[in-house]
Amino acid sequence: MTRERLSLYDTTLRDGQQTQGVQFSTQDKVRIATALDGLGIDYIEGGWPGANPTDSAFFEAAPRTRATMTAFGMTKRAGRSADNDEVLAAVMNANTQAVCLVGKSHDYHVETALGITLPENTENIRASITHIVAKGREALFDAEHFFDGYKANPSYALEAVKAAHEAGARWVVLCDTNGGTLPHEIAEIVRAVIAAGIPGDRLGIHCHNDTENAVAGSLAAVDAGVRQIQGTLNGLGERCGNANLTSLIPTLLLKEPYRSQFDTGIPEEKLKGLLKISRLLDEILNRVPMRQAPYVGASAFAHKAGLHASAILKDPSTYEHVDPSVVGNTRIIPMSNQAGQSNLRQRLADAGIEVPKDDPRLSRILERVKEREDEGYAYDSAQASFELLAREELGLLPDYFEVERYRVISERRRNAKGQVVVESEAVVTVQLRDGSKRTGYFKNEHPQDLHDDGPVNALWQALKTDLGPYQELIEDVRLTDFKVRITNGGTEAVTRVIIDFQDSQASRWSTVGVSPNIVDASFQALSDAMRWKLARDCEV
Known part of the structure; x- marks a missing residue:
């Protein structure tokens, strides 16, 4: 049986960047785009050229990709022609193969947010898409608030998307912008759009996750006939995020009926790199990976009972x-x-x-x-x-080293420039298996408003400084997360510290320490991390 083509469109670099606390550098965007292209994504939306310097710089530095690089913008403004709208011109000047324009499809937003008439908005959509197509670019139209708009005024919502379709848009994307439409509603409305004359192979779906249904809503839209899915890596996005491609892609490739019915353009063997791409994004954002994430989470295949x-x-x-x-x-x-x-x-x-x-x-x-x-x-x-x-x-644990003593001091003061400085200093002395002793020392000093490594990092660096014959084995170990919990309160409080580690082989492991003293609990976990690494990699 011939499988239908299902197109995958990634908007991590644009919609994902709207996540609170997220700001990609140009180099970050290049790394992510390269990874997405290697996975086999069809479209990569790079950002909104002209909206900010980083997005404009990305399109100048964007890697050559097999995927269709796409610039994002909005339909022309009322009272201007498409040729004379400088905002639309900035998007076109990115010289991408495809251009995706967002436009209003909810009558309330047209009349209240834009302050124009419904016919004016329809003409803005039509003229903008016509302009893109005339310039030889592939046109996509993101119908903003489409599902809410359809529920409020179905005839106008359909008028808006038909205008884009008739003007030559390759994809008309139905957007659940507020994320409040449930999967069964999405399926019903998609079927109504197809019945109104826009074929499913010209329709896309763009879901937000405000009811934790973005993935389910996307699949419901596919079941109803759409043939493009938009989403982001790790579900990144404004508010509660977007449809998570890290969940959708393996579902489409591994689960029936999608596996038999659709070709996503991503070979199944590429799935082995999915976790690595997910971790790449978390690393760039300096975020702790979500342990319970489907497919790629550290706990996704954990069996405790x-x-x-x-x-x-x-x-x-x-x-x-x-x-x-x-x-x-x-x-x-x-x-x-x-x-x-x-x-x-x-x-x-x-x-x-x-x-x-x-x-x-x-x-x-x-x-x-x-x-x-x-x-x-x-x-x-x-x-x-x-x-x-x-x-x-x-009896299978060699005594690689024994910690004889450690000392850590933290001080907060002002330096000669009047800046508040937090200084941490640590010394760790260990005895190795051969009886020799090694002492590691580390000191950091940073203005508080720039950086604060703290006493745990100082101990970690001091412990790593000199382990004699084992030094080469532990050089690539780094901390990735640090979690503290007080297991009982009052004067007899006990602190539990769990620390996550990773090395250059992408191995990940976690250790625990418990003590009434948070520094001592931390040091137990740090020491365990070293011993585990040596037990795994050391030949003697």
């Missing part, structure tokens, strides 16, 4: 809807005080440690986990610390 882990050992499909490796992810069997021997043996096997089913050491490991979790430790989200505990109980 003993019953689940037991079934996974027999057949992973019992509790996994797809093989995690298909999307570049991995299975995790966390350890906690709910765990049974099935979890334990699977987690050890994942670490390359085979232990017989009736080995009495398994019970001792479980008992230690339960005891330490009573003290405040949490191993379900600190797999590396659990593995160290198990290796120690099994």
Whole structure:
């Protein structure tokens, strides 16, 4: 059976940039565009040229892509011709293959926000799309607030999108701008648009996630006949975000009936790089990846309950809807005080440690986990610390180094320029396996309004400074997240610190420390991170 072509349009660089707290540099945009092109996306919307210097600079520096590079703007303003509207001219001057213009399709917005008549707005849409097509560009029309507009005044909403279609728009994109339209409503309205004369292979869908239905709404639109989906990586976007392409793409490639019915232009083997692209965006934004994200989240294939882990050992499909490796992810069997021997043996096997089913050491490991979790430790989200505990109980953990002492000092003061300075200084002394001692020292000093590394970073840098023969192995390790929780309050408060790490091989691991002292809890987690890395990579 011949599969229909389903076009994928990414607006991370434009609509995604409207996320609160997000501001891409030109180089950031180039990196993201290159990654999207490598994945196989059909259209990359680079931004709104003329709206800000970064977007204009991106179109000058944009990489040559297989994907259709698209500039975004708005329809011409009333009282001007398309040839004489400088805002539209700036968009056209980006010289992209395609141009996407947003225009009003909700009568209330036309008359209230724009302050013009409905016929004037219709003519603005028609003239703008005609202008783009006459210049030899591919035209797309984003019908803003279309679904709300259709519910308020269906005849005018249809008039607006028909004007774009009749003027030659390759794609007429129906936008759920407020994100409040539910999937069944989207499907009904899409079918009405097709019945009114715009073919499904000329229609696109653009959903926002204000009811957590952007992905479902996009799929409902496809089911009803649209053949282009717009979205963003990791669901980035204004307010609650846009339809998440990181969820949509694997669903379209792996799930029926979409897998059999549609060709997205993305080969299935490209899915293995999906997690890496998702992490690239988080790294650029300096954001912590969402652990519960479908397909690419660190917890997407985590099995905590003993019953689940037991079934996974027999057949992973019992509790996994797809093989995690298909999307570049991995299975995790966390350890906690709910765990049974099935979890334990699977987690050890994942670490390359085979232990017989009736080995009495398994019970001792479980008992230690339960005891330490009573003290405040949490191993379900600190797999590396659990593995160290198990290796120690099994006699499989070499004594790479022992921390003899550490000292950390933090000071807040004003420097000679009158700036508030936060200074952290740390010293760590360790004894290596051969009996030699090494001392690491680190000091940072920054104006408070520019940067503050703090005492934990100072300890981390000091610990990394000199581990003798192991130094080369730990050079590429970096912290990616730091989480603190007080497990009980009052004068006997205990602090739990969980730290996430990553290395140049894209390996990710987490460790935990517990202490009444937050610095000491942090140092436990830092030390565990080093030991886990050495246990994995060191040959002796």
